[in-house]
Amino acid sequence: MxxxxxxxxxxxxxxxxxxxxxxxxxxxxxxxxxxxxxxxxxxxxxxxxxNTHARNLALSKSLKVAVILPEHTAGEYWEPIVKSTETAGKNYLPFGLKISYYFYNQNNVETFKAIEKKVFLEKYSAIISSQPQNPSIKSFLRKCTTKKIPFVLLGTNSTKYGALSNLGQDATQGGRLAGKLINYGQEFPAKYLIFNIYNEQNINPNVVSRIEGFKAYFKENKKIKTDLINLSINDEHLSAKIAEKLKSLTKNDGIFIPNSRAHIVAKLLPKEIKVRFLAFDLVNKNLQYLKEGVIDFLINQKPYEQGYRGVELLYRYLATFQEPQEVINIPAEVITIENLTFNEEINFTDKEKSST
Structure with a gap:
């Protein structure tokens, strides 16, 4: 047999x-x-x-998953994650999986405390969240570990938070990729301005690693200079400070934005100044400047794919006892105006179909 x-x-x-x-x-x-x-x-x-035991478990037991993300508006980075987890949730609903959503204000710690209390009270089977960027979320994840509530983190490949699985890109390598792209075919000497527009209450470790990777790529080439400009998103003189820095650019120079805030710089770049411009994330405002030719490259973190796969691996873990990989690397996707797609959900679905 x-x-x-x-x-x-x-x-x-x-x-x-x-x-x-x-x-x-x-x-x-x-x-x-x-x-x-x-x-x-x-x-x-x-x-x-x-595995009939696993199937019976899924059908007889409600598997409750909480998705916890920052508050956001349409067209921002978090929207594809919500859409993908909703789609995955519908697919797994017949097998007992139920998803609930909680959104917190990144600038108000109290909103997260209320969510934490409710999540623990509802006794969820598992949690999906993003890489923690403030002490409140880090504290919450430590409590989840203590309470033996499995959680998946999106947007990171770091294992230091104790997640069941971490889905994201290698941020340092992402920075190196950005360096190679922005410098490809450029004349020497060149200068690259790195605008790090940050939120004091939510420091993103991925952004720090991307900057390190970008600068490391140019470390051995003394002809190329990188100028890191750290600016708070809450600085009342933010626009004026950016505009002043942009005045120093020449045709051989470039701009690197290590997060999704490229549009803030793009709108201040004079039309007569044409330089290499690279940034991260397919948020609507960034896509508009890509279409207009102001931004040359956007590196896509594939948030839709991260969200869908996060739900999928949690279902397998809860219902069929399949241990996921601790780190799932999401390959970087370089977007230009020539290969721009406006619907990441369709793009990911098509790729899934082609792999079957």
Whole structure:
């Protein structure tokens, strides 16, 4: 009698993802016809039977997941994460997974304290959140660890917070990639202005690492200078300080923004000044300046993919006891006006279909 294969083993034989096999086994979601036939053949030949214990658990027990994110408006970085977790939640709802959302004011610690109290009171099975940027969230995550509540962090590949899994890009390598892109084909000598527009209450460690990676890329080339300009988002003279720095730019120079605030600088750049301009994140305001040719490159962190995969791996952990990787690296995607897509949700879905 043949051994009853696991879903992982079937995925390896068929050269597809585990999620693709899961969709065939549970008869949900899209799978290309040729791949579906191939997987069904493997299942039949090997007398595969699903893990009925895990399935019964999912169907009989409500798996409650809390998604905790900063407050935001349409078109900002967090919106794709909300959309993707909603989509994943609908897909897994028939299997007992329920998702609730909590949004906190990044500038008001008290709003997060209220959320923390409610989340613990509701006894969630697991939590999805973003990389902590202030002491309140870090304290909350430590309490989750103590209470043995598993959590997934998006936007980071650091393991220091004790998350079940961390989904994000290597920030230092992201900075090095930015350095290579901004300098590609440039004449020498050149100067690159790094505008770090930060929020004092929410210091993003990814931004710090990107700046380090960017500067490290140019460290051995003495002809190229990097000028780090740290400015508070709450500085009442912010625009004037940026405008003054922009006056020093020449055609061989460039601008690097290590977070999603490129639009703040882009709107102050005089039209007669054309320099290499690179930043992060496909927020609506950044995309507008990319379309207008002011910004040359945007590095996409793929927040939609992070959110969907976060829900997917939590379901597998809670319902089928599958341990996820501690770090899941999300490859960087470089966006230019030539390959710009306006719907990241469709873009990610299409990629999933092509991999099945």
């Amino acid at each position: 043949k051994k009853n294969l696991t879903i992982n083993e079937i995925a390896k034989i068929a050269n597809v993802s585990r999620g693709t096999v899961d969709r065939v086994v549970n008869k949900r979601g899209y799978v290309a016809e040729d791949k579906q036939r191939q997987i069904e053949k493997i299942i039949k030949e090997n007398n595969f039977t699903p």
